[in-house]
Amino acid sequence: MKLAFPALSVALAALAGAHALRIESSEVAPPADIRGEHQELERVWSVFSAEPLEKLHLAVPGPVFVRYDSSLRPVVTPEAAPTRGSAAGSQDDDESVEVSAGSAAGAVKEAGSLGSEVKEAGSLGSDAKEAGSLDEAAQEAGSFEAGSFESDLLANVTSHSRRLRAHKKTQDDDKEDDESDAPEVLVARVVVTGNSSELLNMLELLALKKSSNNGLRFHLQNADATAEGFLLTQVQLAEQHVLRHLTTSLSSVVDVAPRVLVTNSSETKVKLAVQGASGLLVNEPEAITLRDLDVEISGSGFVQLNVSSVQLDGKLNVNLAGSGAIALHTPSINASEIKSSISGAGALVVEAENLTATEIVTAVYGVGVGSLRATTRGAAHKQKITIAGAGNVYAGSVVANRTKVEIWGSGEAYVQVKEKLDVSTAFSGNVFYVGDAPEDVRTSGYFFWRTPVQPAAEDKYETHAAIASPAVYPEHVSVQTKQARHSVDPIVKKISVGAQSVVLSSHLAAVAHGPNALLVFGCVAFGLVAVGMFAQSFQQRRARRHYRPLV
Template identity: 35%
Template sequence: MKIYTYVVAMALASGAVNAWTFDASDVAPPEDIVGEHQTLQRSWTISSYAQLEQLYVAVPGRVFVELDPSLLPATEAPETEAPATKAPETVAPATKTPETEAPVVPVGSLAGSGSGWNDSSLSGETIEIPSMMLRKHHHHKDEDEDEEQGEETVVAKIVVTGNSTDLLNMFDAVPLHPKRNDGLKFHLKNADAYGEGYVLTQIFLFNKNLLKHVTTTFSGDVVLNDDVVTLDNKKANLKLACVGDGNLFLESSANVSLSSLEVKVTGSGLAQVEIPSVILEGELYVEVAGSGSVAIISDALTADEVKSTLSGSGDIVVDTSSFEAQKLVASVYGSGITSFATAGAVQKETLTLSGPGQLLAGSIVAQRATADVWGNGEVLVQVTDKLTVSTSVWGKVGYVNDPPTDVKIKGWWFWREASSIVYPAAVNKVLIYEPATVPAKYPVYYSVETAASLLSNDPDYAFVSTELAESSSVADLMTMSLSNMHKEATGSHGLFYAFIGVGVVVVNVVAARSWSQRRVRRHYTRLAAPILHQEKKPAEKMAFTDAIIAPYAAAKDLAQSMNPVLFAAIVAVVVVVNVVAAKSWQARRNRLEYSPLLNNGDGLAGWLTSRFNAIATANTAPFKLVLASELMNLPLPIGPVTDPVIAAAIPAGEPQEYADPAVQAWSRTITAAPAIVVLTPQYNWGYPGHLKNLFDHLYTEWAGKRVVLVTYGGHNGSKCADQLQQVLTGGLHMEVIGNVGISLPKEFIRSTDRVDATNAPEFLAQYEAQVDAAFELLLKRLQQRLQQSEQK
């Protein structure tokens, strides 16, 4: 399916490109002195029969999209610019509810450097377009339609400045859609290329307030002037999207009146929209998938419906002084925070929280509200009439001010008190967002390496690094490459595939009490509480120090036993997923004896083990990290789920109910483990399927487990981490203590270099502080629980 899509796209593009005229210059020194690191310049003048309404930017560096007033008609002189509407500062206002607790969101590295917009003389420079560039371009088909649109005119000019010819030659401008001529795409050429140097991109538009859809995909920042996007058109839909770890800025001094506004962030980027007043005939839709953020800052917001969806650890902030809508629909999946730091009112509110995140809507007065809470996060509301709550084990909803007239609770909560589910909030909490500084118009250093794709107009991937980050990162521009589609081998064994090997690392307890005290104790109970089923008998209390000490060889035999007592020796599990390859093609052909190549996962597991054990020793913590394969003979990776009964229906502490003996052993291991550390690579924007199988075979065993995520890949494994956080916190009700993303240098991906378990490479030094902090927090939580257990 994917191959067909790309082939058709290429076939159609050749027939539709004649709707555009692209006049590209060679790389040459600019006529005038531009600024530091801007000794070279390249430009594209783009002409079309249609107005430019869509812009897709996929290049590194800072990109400024602005209007060139020199080419506006005489009737649109500068004095006709949108009048400035003075409004109060856009700092998040305090809600009218007394004692509002307002945590601050630090923007850190999101704030740009520099002091202003006048760092480049291009900001006020007049761009001259030769008359030959305004020529009319005839077509062999669809000519009548183009005639109705008028003559071909210049719609945009792109100017890229820097100090590297190779880098500037990697950029290219093409039509966004094969059959439409209202969209422009500025991206990296589909070629094997390398370039490094400073770069700054400016996109000048020649028509005012026409852009309706802007998407940025890459590292870097895109800044939109308020005179280039559609802001005053009640029939128009404005869409802003940010994909990757870049940032998108829109700051307007004019009020906005649209049919709808949509702002999306996928990845770790930021979309920041600052507008004095927003009036929408339809809906405002905000979405974050990953660890990124969306901030809507306005003095007044009026819409028929406001929707927000947050998946991952990011943030959504709607910060206004006045909020009016008929409906509010907000969802949080994961550990992120959605906050409506505003005073306002809605008729109906629908809220969904899954995981440890926060959904803060206590500032908005709702007549009726429905809240679905399936995690241990926090939901705040302010409801006058009816509040309906659906929940299970930990879910709860706090109400601000007076209690709702009618409260109804649904779900698996029969062992809980109603007052622990719907409770009066002591204070109203909002998230105060400190706006990030708009980046200065100044070039940024990048090194970029691309690999050509046979299936797309974009490169397969691009290695990108800045002077601020010594190690390279990978931007996955496609999820499939031709070289990965077919791999054949000869010989009696047939096809040879690289296979995934799953190792498990566990933390073993070094108990504080004497051996004699542990020997005389006869009864131990499981550590996990039930999720869907109540225990018929109360669980016996057990201290973690009541664990059995045994050498690894003995522990291995004990771990295979059916007696759950012996599994109290296991404290935490670390799942390691690695790709194991053959030593050489010749060895496979001749069926010679060979051993798997060292892989990065083995080396990283060894590095993590040494750091954990060092921290545990320094803190005199009774924990140690060892390989789980030394404790059990589980046939890992466990295959797909085939049990006749789903894991969620199996009572906690009854592993014998699983049909597969391997899953039974896996259940006993996890039941005795109060903490998990996951080490996994990122493949094709996700985590390996074998790791998902390990989680899906169990359910109640995972509840309440503390987990540290360590992901690695060319680009930190950030997408993999975001997906795992959603699954672990929302689906399995685990608590994510920390997340560390490790970027592998390109030589550890594309060549034979691998992370050595005994001699860690230098690039890992930059991650030591993050890893140590996560492990220290994990140990702190484990020790706190150990102390609580001893007191009981």
């Protein structure tokens, strides 16, 4: 028996695409309602799927506002709710059901359903029946005598195996029916308003290719184009607390309203990323309970998180490369690990009333600043601080049992340690301890005839004034793009938003994938370490010559 592989492939492809995102775009036209100043034109994208939207990549100029809109949720009435029998129809009595062209069910019906293909090829039961069951084959071969213990045992095993196969097939059929019955509903809507049809036509909404069919990319079309005008983007989500991955570039600011991000899932990791000079504001009055929270900046942008509390079973991971800033304001934060890396001239400010973690790891490469401040209580089991260059780490309000500090350069670290403080420095780095002296202080490295560990006259920390959400108002945008050959995004030659103007000579992806500042300052740190080791070796050789025996 021969299996129809082409038909089966089409059927599988149709089933796989049943839950894919479907995007409908409108033409640029005047809005039905009066929007406001500089919003004479409107363009709308509607996104339909059987699953909620989880990922959003924004690469459009101007301000972007991400909101949860309950009016987008479909209203399902008992009369309109399709039943399993009425929606799919019975296999025996409803052979004349018409299926609309292009639907997943139509593709499956045209190509032949999985059940029909398997039926044509012969099911497991028919194969076993044609070849003879196990007990019949054994009896014909004379392996066991009919009615013997062995024959009865083999018959029972064979019967049980058949029942298991039948039960599994029923479960698989029910699962396929449930997935095929999942309705395709409106999950998101993107509304862009402005006063330039050329500018609005430059925008494009795509489904992420390397995604689980629940991600969108809103960006400039990959083409040669020039446009100017006012622009305002609003992303509306039909479900609340669904977004777990948000990336932005080019946008002047992305304002994320409450009930947008996932907040209550101990198995979920939420990632926020900013590229270039874009800004990201997150306001969440509800408590955040997640597995991990990742915040990244590559460039000169900023991220501000105002949340009621942060509870992480895993890690708070912060990566900053460039001159950007990350600020986290919360009354309480509790995580298994707080890990931050700052490369360049960036700044990290964490302000909380209560801050607790099992382990805190902070690394500064360059002239950046990392500040962890607990106004009421801060505690950690162990802490590690690495500074290469002239950066500073302020963690004097967090009481750690054990702390290890490595400084290669002229950086400074403020700590508060109860038990053991291990310091390794070269050149002019300093470590200041707040409060009582640690029980055990150990130093190593090249100190240039000084003491690297000293008591702090007062605690130092960085502060950050919280930024309020901007008004929902368009900004003037001027952009020039050039088509790129090997990328979805175009080459942005020039872009200006408001009074700011930036000339870009490279591809957008270069902001995220260009030379890492960590590598640059790592090389600088390596040079400093090499010089320090050479100086220490020279001093040791000089000391050996000084104490060399005369005979």
